[in-house]
Amino acid sequence: MKILIVDDEGIVRRSLRRAAETRGHRATEADGGLQGLELWRSEPPDLVFLDVLMPDLSGPEVLKQIGEGRGKSKVILMSAYAGEYDSKAVQSLGADLFLSKPFGDIFEVIEAAERMVER
Numbered sequence: 001m002k003i004l005i006v007d008d009e010g011i012v013r014r015s016l017r018r019a020a021e022t023r024g025h026r027a028t029e030a031d032g033g034l035q036g037l038e039l040w041r042s043e044p045p046d047l048v049f050l051d052v053l054m055p056d057l058s059g060p061e062v063l064k065q066i067g068e069g070r071g072k073s074k075v076i077l078m079s080a081y082a083g084e085y086d087s088k089a090v091q092s093l094g095a096d097l098f099l100s101k102p103f104g105d106i107f108e109v110i111e112a113a114e115r116m117v118e119r
Contacts, residue, residue, distance in 0.1 A: 001046045003046065004039055004049070004073075005020075005027055005028070005049045006032070006035075006048065006049065012051070032054050037062050037066060040073070046072070046117050047076070048075045050078065075096050077093065078100075079100065
């Protein structure tokens, strides 16, 4: 599976990438929304981990700009500020799932993503 990880926190990107690669997936990192949008358009991933709050372009803004160019990519929005995100709000933004940071078990996160893409 091709995974794109878009987050301005390096430790989050590296942790997700390492866990994904351990499970045999290919992961690419972007340190912000603009770079993530560019990578998404140039090589569409199967799955995108997308941070909500980033300094250049927020996760919801990335989703809005990618629009129909999203293709079959599944999207997991992530944020440490979970209060305003329920399943209905996340779907209205165009994402498939919301995860609250910090993660309890990074491998459980990857396994949940694998199940979501397989559906």
